[in-house]
Amino acid sequence: MTRPSSDPTGDAGNFVRERIADDVAAGRHGGRVVTRFPPEPNGYLHIGHSRAILLNFEMAREFGGRCHLRFDDTNPAAEESRFVEAILADVRWLGCDWGEHLYYTSDYFEPLYGYAEELIGKGLAYVCDLSSEQIREHQGTLTEPGRPSPFRERPIAENLELFRNMRAGAYAPGARVLRAKIDMASSVLPMRDPILYRIVAQPHHRTGDAWPIYPMYDFAHPLSDAIEGITHSLCTLEFQDHRPLYDWLIEHCSVPHRPEQTEFPRLNLSHTVMSKRWLRRLVDEGHVSGWDDPRMPTLSGLRRRGVPAAAIRNFNAALGLTRRNLTVELARLEHAIREELNRSAPRRMAVLRPLRVVIENFPEDETLEFDAVNNPEDPAAGTRKLPFSRVLYIERDDFLEDPPKKFYRLAPGREVRLRYACLLRCESVVKDASGEIVELRCTWDPESRGGNAPDGRKVGATLHWVSAVHAHPAEVRLYETLFSAEDPMRQAAAEGREQSDYLNPASLTVLHDCRVEPSLADVVAGTALQFERLGYFAADPDTKPGTPIFNRTVTLRDEWAKLQRRG
RNA sequence: UGGGGCGUCGUCUAAUGGUAGGACAGCGGCCUUUGGAGCCGUGUGUGGAGGUUCGAAUCCUCCCGCCCCAGCCA
Helix, strand or coil, X not given: CCCCCCCCCCCCCEHHHHHHHHHHXXXXXXXXXXXXXXXXXXXXXEHHHHHHHHHHHHHHHHCCCEEEEEECCCCCCCCCHHHHHHHHHHHHHCCCCXXXXXXXXXXXXXXXXXXXXXXXXXXXXXXXXXXXXXXXXXXXXXXXXXXXXXXXXXXXXXXXXXXXXXXXXCCCCCCCEEEECCCXXXXXXXXXXXXEEEECCCCECCCECCCCEEECHHHHHHHHHXXXXXXXXXXXXXXXXXXXXXXXXXXXXXXXXXXXXXXXXXXXXXXXXXXXXXXXXXXXXXXXXCCCCCCCCEHHHHHHHCCCHHHHHHHHHHHCECCCCEEEXXXXXXXXXXXXXXXXXXXXXXXXXXXXXXXXXXXXXXXXXXXXXXXXXXXXXXXXXXXXXXEEEEEHHHECCCCCCCCCCECCCCEEEEXXXXXXXXXXXXXXXXXXXXXXXXXXXXXXXXXXXXXXXXXXCEECXXXXXXXXXXXXXXXXCCECXXXXXXXXXXXXXXHHHHEXXXXXXXXXXXXXCHHHCXXXXXXXXXXXXXXXXXXXXXXXXXXXXXXXXXXXXXXXXXXXXXX
8 A cells, every 4th residue: 555645754653544445355345435524514624633533534535445535513502503614614725525425414314213113123213201310310320230121011003103293293301312223231321222312303404493302422423424425434433332332333223235334533632622512612702713713623613814725734634543542743734834835835024013224324215126036946936126225123132232142133332144145244232211122223334245245254143124114014913822721621530620721821922013025916805825933824814805814833943942942 | 359451762653573763852063134944963762560582662471551442412
């Protein structure tokens, strides 16, 4: 089996791939491979889902099969069509193509109902009148067996009649359920007469009020897989206990095909959460601007932040796939993002916190133009012109009146290079009444046009800059992790505290007074760029023509920041 | 506690009875018109104890630890 070319390490394993290869070699399922990604449309997809999406689509691609996209919409109380739309867009964005194979579990409500009647007819399912609480009481515990429902031995004909009445809408929610008749003493809890159908009085996003009863996941999923001819039903580890039930249903219903379930671990990322419940709370309580807030681990959030889909694909491929639970360090994702953007993002000049520089020996009305390389990693990206004049802005962080050791940037009397422009010396500092530095008086070396002096003298640093009169104002949004804790859910549980206790108050910083080079005035939303020496940024959808807004996707690796952190 | 699953550097992952290797992170250095990128160097990591074997991360036994299951959610 050849590995995907996107796998940068080449040795990250994947036990699912091995298993499928075995099946194909042994001719199981007629040698076919059909997978499916089955999201519930009750929220947005997050990076954890990307693992499942890419695994399913990639396995189908590698083995010449196909992958279905199936919305698992069996709970109308939770699901909405706006989530369907968002999920479709996110899966497509990741580069996955389901072709004609877009399905909904709700497409199968009729055949599923038929399978339920079949089970009743075989004496393998019964209508139970116990309340929710009573069912729980009869359920037993981890160590004690359950007790049979008093309705367990109901005659087949009566079960059939009651179930048909359920379908006809004759009963109130909670009044009755359909249960499989399996084994109340099983050590596998999902086998203790699991509920197959319940009554729900909620309109469904696709079937409206057509159905008063809805199948449970455990019932609908294996049978939907069978209906679609799925060969490899890949799901997460917590469903391992459900596999006996999955197999039981396939065994006892007259299905056209026998799919098999294989479980793999969920992907966890440090400094964030993958729980839809937690993510929903962040949205509902206004801690973020929405499901697509650039701080969210959702695919929509990552996309808005500027993360390329290729980075997410490479990130997953490099991770490999074993049966062990995993929590991947955020640094690993950031690495994949930088790797991708380094090769693809055009470089631009942007000053986030402007400090005014006046070049005393440069004429008032003159403008020079210097050539700047668009992407040193990609010669084909060409060059552009940068205007240069007497008054410039540089980054406030790039000047220190009293520089410590290892600060190589500008200081009084010191010379640095302005990227692509010239050498610049700081002659004096101008302060306002409160003592704050408001301006630097500098001189340039006219012989150093382009950046090098004829005498070959060296400088300690190269700074980014923009020309004051030519630069365009912009807003820049800086992001840090949404949570300060490495594993906020675990920590909250351990310490008995709230989600909000672990939010990072510095997760968003908005800079309103930035200056960007003129070529960025009409940047198109979604454009990914590197601001030289600062990081990778992407134009936000809030950007309007002439008023650019940028999101910082990720910083550049920063040796100076690291030294400062170390103290 | 009954059942299911899993234990290899800080993190992720190779080695499928034969030299414990890679990536990320960290640390040190080289190079540099991005303190970017790139390059070089840097590790007593097989949960523990026994056993089998010429040889064990790998096979066996026991122990320890972690994750999941008691929704009319998926």
